[in-house]
Amino acid sequence: MSDATKTTNLTVAQQLREVHWYQKPRWRKLGALLALGLLMSMVTGVQGTHKDIFYAIRENFSDGSVAVWLGIALVVWAVREFASAPFTSSARKVKGTLVTPLGAVGRLWSTERWVRWTVIAGFAAILVWGPMGLSRFWQTVLVDQIAIYLLVAVGLNVVIGWAGMLDLGFIAFFAIGAYSAAFWTGALPVQPPVVLNNFLVIPLAVITCLIAGVLLGAPTLRLRGDYLAIVTLGFHEIVYLAAKNLGDVTGGTSGVKVERWHIDLGFWSYEWNVVDQMPFYWLLLAFIGIVVFLFIRLEHSKVGRAWTAIREDEIAAASTGVDTVRYKLMAFAIGASTSGVAGVAYASKVGYINSENFVILLSILVLSYVIFGGMGSIPGVLFGAAFLVWLPEFLRDFVDPKDRHMYLGALLVVMMIYRPQGVIPSRRRQRELQMAEAGTGGADATGPAPGRQS
Amino acid sequence: MSGAADLTKQTEDQTGEPTRTPMLELRDLRVFYGAIEALKGINVKVYEGEVVALLGANGAGKSTTLRTASGMLSPRDGQVLFHGERVDGIKSHDLVRFGIGHVPEGRRVFPRMTVRENLEMGAYRFKAPDPDDMDRVFTLFPRLGERRTQLGGTLSGGEQQMLAIGRALMGKPELLLLDEPSMGLAPLIVRQIFDILEEINKQGTTVLLVEQNASQALQLADRGYVLETGSVAMEDEASALLADPRVRAAYLGEGAA
Numbered sequence: 001m002s003d004a005t006k007t008t009n010l011t012v013a014q015q016l017r018e019v020h021w022y023q024k025p026r027w028r029k030l031g032a033l034l035a036l037g038l039l040m041s042m043v044t045g046v047q048g049t050h051k052d053i054f055y056a057i058r059e060n061f062s063d064g065s066v067a068v069w070l071g072i073a074l075v076v077w078a079v080r081e082f083a084s085a086p087f088t089s090s091a092r093k094v095k096g097t098l099v100t101p102l103g104a105v106g107r108l109w110s111t112e113r114w115v116r117w118t119v120i121a122g123f124a125a126i127l128v129w130g131p132m133g134l135s136r137f138w139q140t141v142l143v144d145q146i147a148i149y150l151l152v153a154v155g156l157n158v159v160i161g162w163a164g165m166l167d168l169g170f171i172a173f174f175a176i177g178a179y180s181a182a183f184w185t186g187a188l189p190v191q192p193p194v195v196l197n198n199f200l201v202i203p204l205a206v207i208t209c210l211i212a213g214v215l216l217g218a219p220t221l222r223l224r225g226d227y228l229a230i231v232t233l234g235f236h237e238i239v240y241l242a243a244k245n246l247g248d249v250t251g252g253t254s255g256v257k258v259e260r261w262h263i264d265l266g267f268w269s270y271e272w273n274v275v276d277q278m279p280f281y282w283l284l285l286a287f288i289g290i291v292v293f294l295f296i297r298l299e300h301s302k303v304g305r306a307w308t309a310i311r312e313d314e315i316a317a318a319s320t321g322v323d324t325v326r327y328k329l330m331a332f333a334i335g336a337s338t339s340g341v342a343g344v345a346y347a348s349k350v351g352y353i354n355s356e357n358f359v360i361l362l363s364i365l366v367l368s369y370v371i372f373g374g375m376g377s378i379p380g381v382l383f384g385a386a387f388l389v390w391l392p393e394f395l396r397d398f399v400d401p402k403d404r405h406m407y408l409g410a411l412l413v414v415m416m417i418y419r420p421q422g423v424i425p426s427r428r429r430q431r432e433l434q435m436a437e438a439g440t441g442g443a444d445a446t447g448p449a450p451g452r453q454s
Numbered sequence: 455m456s457g458a459a460d461l462t463k464q465t466e467d468q469t470g471e472p473t474r475t476p477m478l479e480l481r482d483l484r485v486f487y488g489a490i491e492a493l494k495g496i497n498v499k500v501y502e503g504e505v506v507a508l509l510g511a512n513g514a515g516k517s518t519t520l521r522t523a524s525g526m527l528s529p530r531d532g533q534v535l536f537h538g539e540r541v542d543g544i545k546s547h548d549l550v551r552f553g554i555g556h557v558p559e560g561r562r563v564f565p566r567m568t569v570r571e572n573l574e575m576g577a578y579r580f581k582a583p584d585p586d587d588m589d590r591v592f593t594l595f596p597r598l599g600e601r602r603t604q605l606g607g608t609l610s611g612g613e614q615q616m617l618a619i620g621r622a623l624m625g626k627p628e629l630l631l632l633d634e635p636s637m638g639l640a641p642l643i644v645r646q647i648f649d650i651l652e653e654i655n656k657q658g659t660t661v662l663l664v665e666q667n668a669s670q671a672l673q674l675a676d677r678g679y680v681l682e683t684g685s686v687a688m689e690d691e692a693s694a695l696l697a698d699p700r701v702r703a704a705y706l707g708e709g710a711a
Contacts, residue, residue, distance in 0.1 A: 313565070317575075319556040319558050321578045
């Protein structure tokens with residue numbers, strides 16, 4: 001009898017140890033590639049706009065494109081599995097020839113001052129004058145969307161990337177900034193005590209957002225992670241619904257017309273007008289430049305170090321003398337005011353705002369820009385925002401415009417699987433993920449799990 | 455209390471010489487967790503240059519006492535005095551500036567900062583970390599010196615404890631509060647750490663520590679307090695406590711009482 005149990009035990013172990021053919025990497029890769037091929041054939045083929053929901057699938061199977069895509073998948077798989085050696089060696093050769101000049105430039109960069117300045121100057125020149133060569137459509141996208149969301153994303157990065165607080169309602173502050181601009185320039189149905197120029201509204205919007213940030217932050221900063229996220233989500237909904245339903249005050253869904261940027265000094269005046277996008281672009285570029293410069297300084301200051309410590313371990317941070325509540329509030333307020341400036345810039349550029357400019361989707365999108373680019377890394381966040389705002393506009397020409405966000409979603413899913421640290425991750429974030437993989441730490445958005453607090 | 459003879463002499467010396475104020479004094483401390491009274495009027499004194507140990511079973515109130523002293527908890531009643539000045543109600547991050555260093559329970563190093571960055575964080579209250587302090591920590595803990603670029607979270611438990619102590623030292627504390635430095639560590643490492651604590655004390659830092667490991671703690675300490683269910687049950691010279699049959703029975707696991 002004991003023999004019988006022994007053999008059954010063994011067989012269970014054997015069963016568990018056995019690797020089926022479909023579990024071997026080679027065949028799993030084939031399966032994945034074929035699935036991708038199938039997906040691509042559906043994506044690129046006829047779209048399912050017909051009443052019959054199987055129409056598109058039937059069409060795509062019958063017109064042979066499936067066979068083409070599956071064939072491509074098969075070839076890719078076969079080459080990678082059986083004939084990869086010549087490819088990788090030649091790829092390495094190509095990479096080698098590429099790496100040497102890049103390495104040389106890198107070495108010069110660190111030793112020769114003039115190389116550094118030439119590269120920086122060249123880059124700056126492209127940033128300043130490059131967009132003049134773009135079509136009007138892309139100029140508009142660049143100014144109305146990319147530049148604005150860069151500002152918002154850089155602000156959100158302070159809250160989530162540096163202080164480690166998950167904020168799902170960041171666009172609320174953007175809305176507060178935009179409505180501040182509308183109010184103080186006299187665009188809302190309610191009149192301000194004095195009508196101000198758009199530029200003078202900026203400090204007021206910053207203060208308003210600081211106050212809003214502190215008001216939201218003060219009672220909720222004891223919460224961490226998930227709870228804080230829900231609270232900020234609720235805050236966003238409050239701001240959005242207020243903007244939507246208080247039509248007598250905010251203009252509601254029908255919106256209000258806001259004056260565009262203008263300077264009037266009496267003897268000299270200038271007005272940014274819609275005919276040319278470039279002056280708007282240069283103005284926003286200056287804003288972004290100032291904010292990024294300030295934030296880089298901030299990151300390496302004592303404040304930045306306090307944020308890092310809080311993110312790692314709040315109790316330890318407090319025991320080394322970091323006033324955790326104050327610095328968390330500060331992060332909230334700084335992020336909020338940056339978003340507020342972006343709101344002013346948006347209202348003063350587009351010249352019209354309504355409550356639908358501030359839907360919850362935007363908060364989620366901005367969050368995804370930050371995570372996609374690399375939380376906590378300014379270059380990463382700038383890239384993430386620029387790329388993910390650009391992508392749906394770019395896709396407009398290639399896919400059904402209604403589906404654009406689907407591709408964005410797919411990209412994010414793939415990205416989170418293969419490169420969760422973001423495109424240009426911060427050094428610290430990379431460490432976190434390495435440690436999480438080694439099982440010695442968490443990699444949540446909000447840093448390590450809160451420890452025991454008996 | 456029978457012991458603490460010379461202390462009693464010093465504090466109750468009425469003849470001309472002023473009485474010596476303790477560096478840290480906990481006076482009739484009462485702390486509640488909700489409705490539960492965790493500390494029922496505790497009196498503890500720590501004099502300059504001493505090592506004082508708080509002993510007791512789980513739930514006796516040792517950590518609560520230390521957390522109150524370090525400003526993480528506020529007492530409902532009673533006072534915390536530092537050099538005779540009331541400091542209860544001051545938050546822990548501000549107490550650091552008074553020269554009270556705190557090594558929290560469970561080590562709590564910054565897991566994704568290197569050893570060096572952890573130590574630099576310890577000097578957060580200063581404009582810049584003092585290189586002499588850094589050298590001192592690396593001399594006290596040569597192992598940290600070897601691992602200065604390693605991430606805190608990848609260190610072993612003993613090394614993390616050393617790092618936590620080193621980090622507290624970077625803040626130049628007059629008084630070091632330690633919450634169970636021996637927790638979860640092998641006996642050999644515990645002995646090493648206690649040797650280093652002795653060295654730190656010799657260099658002029660006063661130490662108040664909470665320990666389960668009564669024999670190690672009492673060998674290091676000058677005086678000890680034994681807590682039971684939120685009150686001080688015994689208070690004496692460490693050597694006297696170590697010899698006390700009740701302590702030996704309850705905390706050193708020796709035969710009958």
